[in-house]
Structures are given as structure tokens and as C-alpha cells.
Amino acid sequence: MAEFMSLQQKRSDETRAAILSAAQQLFAKSGFDRTTVREIAQLAGIDAALVIRYFGSKEALFADSVSVEVVLPNLDEIPPEKKGEALTKHFLYQWESSPTKDVYQVLLRCAAANEHAAERARTIFATQILSGIAKIKHQQNPRQCAGLIASQFIGLALCRYIIQLPPIVAMTHEEIIRYIGPTIQSYMDAKTSDE
Amino acid sequence: MAEFMSLQQKRSDETRAAILSAAQQLFAKSGFDRTTVREIAQLAGIDAALVIRYFGSKEALFADSVSVEVVLPNLDEIPPEKKGEALTKHFLYQWESSPTKDVYQVLLRCAAANEHAAERARTIFATQILSGIAKIKHQQNPRQCAGLIASQFIGLALCRYIIQLPPIVAMTHEEIIRYIGPTIQSYMDAKTSDE
Numbered sequence: 001m002a003e004f005m006s007l008q009q010k011r012s013d014e015t016r017a018a019i020l021s022a023a024q025q026l027f028a029k030s031g032f033d034r035t036t037v038r039e040i041a042q043l044a045g046i047d048a049a050l051v052i053r054y055f056g057s058k059e060a061l062f063a064d065s066v067s068v069e070v071v072l073p074n075l076d077e078i079p080p081e082k083k084g085e086a087l088t089k090h091f092l093y094q095w096e097s098s099p100t101k102d103v104y105q106v107l108l109r110c111a112a113a114n115e116h117a118a119e120r121a122r123t124i125f126a127t128q129i130l131s132g133i134a135k136i137k138h139q140q141n142p143r144q145c146a147g148l149i150a151s152q153f154i155g156l157a158l159c160r161y162i163i164q165l166p167p168i169v170a171m172t173h174e175e176i177i178r179y180i181g182p183t184i185q186s187y188m189d190a191k192t193s194d195e
Numbered sequence: 196m197a198e199f200m201s202l203q204q205k206r207s208d209e210t211r212a213a214i215l216s217a218a219q220q221l222f223a224k225s226g227f228d229r230t231t232v233r234e235i236a237q238l239a240g241i242d243a244a245l246v247i248r249y250f251g252s253k254e255a256l257f258a259d260s261v262s263v264e265v266v267l268p269n270l271d272e273i274p275p276e277k278k279g280e281a282l283t284k285h286f287l288y289q290w291e292s293s294p295t296k297d298v299y300q301v302l303l304r305c306a307a308a309n310e311h312a313a314e315r316a317r318t319i320f321a322t323q324i325l326s327g328i329a330k331i332k333h334q335q336n337p338r339q340c341a342g343l344i345a346s347q348f349i350g351l352a353l354c355r356y357i358i359q360l361p362p363i364v365a366m367t368h369e370e371i372i373r374y375i376g377p378t379i380q381s382y383m384d385a386k387t388s389d390e
Contacts, residue, residue: 031228031308031309033226033228033229034228034229108307109307109308110308111307111357111358112303112304112306112307112308112353112357112358113226113304113305113307113308114226118357118358118359121358122358122359122360122361125360126361141362143361143362144362144365144366144370146362147354147360147361147362147363147366148363148374148375150350150354150360150363151347151350151351151353151354151355151360151363151375152346152347152350152378153350154350154353154354154358155345155346155347155348155349155350155351155353156346156350158307158346158349158350158353159342159345159346159349160346162306162307162313163306163307163313163316163317163349164313164317165316165317165320165342165345165346166317166321166338166342167336167338167339167341167342168342168343168345168346170339171339171342175339179343179382179385180343180346182381183347183378183381186374186377186378186381187374190374
């Protein structure tokens with residue numbers, strides 16, 4: 001019986017993983033609005049009713065399919081004046097080399113076009129980015145500091161990976177670190193106003 | 196006869212304007228993909244075939260409905276060290292007070308989700324922003340300089356007006372000019388590499 005249950009559990013996990021993988025591919029290709037539950041089910045090779053049974057709704061499936069853990073580097077070990085550079089290197093790794101790089105693209109692409117995805121982006125900002133920045137430094141207003149950093153990194157991501165502005169696509173990692181690093185540093189060092 | 200022609204011309208101009216206005220509203224609300232020619236025609240109170248007769252295709256209509264003239268301020272009259280601040284003030288005016296502010300939002304929202312709109316954004320960057328920046332200063336690489344400035348402004352626009360990150364929405368104009376102004380200035384002053 002235990003063996004049967006574990007086999008059932010294994011099948012269930014596989015189905016779940018197949019749905020998530022199909023959803024990620026389709027959200028990445030077509031965005032949130034144009035992707036249908038039917039298409040996701042078709043790509044996963046299952047019945048559409050199963051998608052709803054496993055995830056509840058397209059909105060909930062989207063949230064799960066872009067559930068990233070934004071791991072910030074341990075900035076305690078980095079000299080204060082090198083933190084902007086370290087965060088910029090981390091950004092480039094996350095967006096270009098990490099296993100979750102595609103998830104970031106999907107999230108940004110969808111967040112710009114759809115309020116549900118934007119809400120997901122705000123939650124990730126509030127629960128992960130903000131707490132990471134708040135830990136790094138004792139700022140009067142870590143929210144504003146984190147927001148400024150996000151505004152530059154999100155703009156860089158949009159210009160380089162989504163809209164693909166030629167001069168931003170052409171920049172080497174070294175150039176991005178040289179120009180964007182000091183911006184991030186300046187936002188970390190800024191004397192922001194009280195909340 | 197001349198009177199008749201001018202009446203016909205007037206009607207034609209009115210129809211064209213009604214289609215453009217309907218398209219702008221719907222693209223803003225639903226994005227490029229979810230907006231149909233049929234809906235645009237319905238909102239304009241005309242037949243769908245007329246939309247195609249006037250504009251050719253949904254893609255061409257989109258391009259016309261986001262055809263903005265990005266007028267950069269005359270930076271020649273501004274002291275070199277004040278140019279970043281002046282461009283940031285100009286950004287805030289364009290996105291929050293100018294008659295074309297809605298058009299910017301539509302363009303950014305759609306450019307993130309749709310390749311056709313992204314191409315339109317790249318064209319506006321190449322023909323208007325880049326030439327504006329190139330005129331302002333004699334840089335080794337005005338393309339890179341303009342790209343860096345665009346990356347911060349586009350990120351600010353996305354965080355403030357589209358995704359609406361709370362700390363960025365909460366910032367006053369004065370705060371934005373205080374923090375973002377020096378970033379823009381630093382990109383204008385950067386010793387960028389040769390093309």
C-alpha cells in the first residue's frame with residue numbers, strides 16, 4: 001500500500017512538474033493573456049481539467065510558475081564601496097546564467113502588460129528584494145533605496161533582454177559593471193528621506 | 196465641387212481621428228494582442244473594413260497610434276552640470292503632464308509584451324532619442340550614452356507608472372530629481388568606449 005501511494009505521489013509530482021514546465025514555456029512565448037489553460041494542458045499532454053485540479057486557476061498557476069527565490073549575495077563580506085559593483089555582477093548572473101533566468105524574463109514581460117503579473121512582481125519586491133536590501137544597510141528609508149535600485153536594474157533588464165535596444169544589448173559585462181555599478185552604489189549610499 | 200471635396204476631406208479626417216482615438220484607448224487598456232480591429236471599429240462607431248481601409252493593418256494602426264515626437268529640451272542653454280537634472284524634469288513632464296503622456300504608457304506596456312511594439316520602441320529610440328543625445332554632447336559613443344540614460348528612465352517609468360512599486364510611486368518629483376538626476380548626469384559625463 002505504501003508502495004502504491006508512493007507511486008501515485010510520484011505520478012502526481014510528475015504531472016505537476018509537466019504542467020509547470022508547459023506553463024513556463026507558454027507564458028514566456030505568448031505572455032499571460034494569450035496563454036490558455038487548454039494550450040498548457042495540450043503541451044503537458046494531459047486534460048485541461050487536471051490543470052485546474054492541480055493549480056486552481058490560470059492566475060494561481062502563473063504565480064507558481066514565476067515563483068523565484070531572489071537570492072541576494074552576502075554583501076556583509078564585501079567592502080562598502082564595492083557593494084554596487086557586487087549587486088550588478090549578481091544581476092548579470094541572475095538574468096544571464098542562473099537556472100531561473102527564463103523565469104525573470106517571463107515575470108518582467110508579463111508584469112508590464114497584466115495587472116495580475118504586476119501584483120506578483122510587487123509581492124516579490126516587497127518580500128524578497130526589500131528585505132535583502134534592508135538587511136544590507138541601515139538606511140533611514142530602505143524601501144526608497146530598494147526601489148531606486150530596482151528602477152535601474154528593471155530598466156536595464158527591459159532594455160537588454162526584452163525591448164533589446166542595440167547599444168544596451170552590445171554592452172559587455174565589464175561595461176555594464178563600470179557604468180551601472182556606481183549608480184547602484186549611489187542609491188545604496190543616498191541619504192534618503194524618512195519614511 | 197471644392198466645397199464638397201473639403202466636406203469629404205473633413206469627414207475623412209474625422210473618421211481617421213475617431214479610429215486613432217479608439218485605438219489608443221483600447222491599446223492602453225488591453226495591450227496590443229488583446230485589442231481587435233473589430234473592437235476598435237465598434238468604439239469608433241464605424242465598420243471594421245473602414246479601419247483597414249484607413250490604416251492598412253492593426254500593426255500599422257498601432258504604429259500611428261503611438262507616434263510620439265520626443266521633444267528633448269534645448270540643453271545648450273543649460274549649464275553642463277545641470278543637464279541630468281533638466282532631463283529628469285523633462286522626463287517627469289513628459290510622463291505626467293504632457294498631452295502625449297498616455298501614449299508613452301501604451302508604448303512601454305506593449306513594447307514589453309509584443310515584438311512588433313518593441314520594434315516601434317527601438318525605432319523611436321534610434322530616430323529621436325539618440326539623435327537628441329548625440330546633439331547635446333560630443334561623446335565618443337553617444338549610442339551607449341543614450342542607451343544608459345534610456346535604461347534608467349525606462350526602468351523608472353515601468354516601476355512608477357506600470358508595475359507601480361509602492362516606494363517609487365510614493366516619491367515626490369523633488370526626490371526623483373535629487374536621486375535620478377545625478378545618475379543621468381553621470382551617464383552623460385561617462386567616458387564611454389569607442390564604437
